[in-house]
Amino acid sequence: MLHSSSIVSSFSMSAWSRAVVRSSPGSRRSAAGLLVGxxxxxxxxxxxxGLVAYFLGAVLTVVWARWYSHIGYPLPYLVLAVASLGLFVAS
Incomplete structure (x- = not known):
């Protein structure tokens, strides 16, 4: 079994950056929108x-799939998105 550190170290930096860039265009655009905002x-x-909707969909997908051990991956991002929305509404 490969450990995550060996998998990450096997990627070249350009391959790693390409993987991150292709990860999620919607969330990247929303993050850029927060900066423009x-x-x-x-x-x-x-x-x-948009970020709240995106990550709420991710959490609901994990719950719908009944893969509760992975709920910890999108949930912190949902909390941050809700916090950013709350800050925008409060200001």
């Missing part, structure tokens, strides 16, 4: 809503 608040609020 610092200057234009309505865009930031829309991006925060």
């Amino acid at each position: 610092l200057a234009v608040p309505p865009i930031g609020a829309a991006a925060a809503v």
Whole structure:
């Protein structure tokens, strides 16, 4: 069985960066929207809503699949997305 450190070290940096870049265009766009939202608040609020919806869908998919051992992967990101939405609404 391979350990995660051996898998990560076997990737070259360019392959690793390509894997991260291809990971999720929707969440990357929402994160960019949060940064733009610092200057234009309505865009930031829309991006925060998009992130909440995205990660809520991820959590619901894990629950629907009854793969409860993996709920810890999307749940912290959902909490951060809800917190960012709360900050945009409060400001």
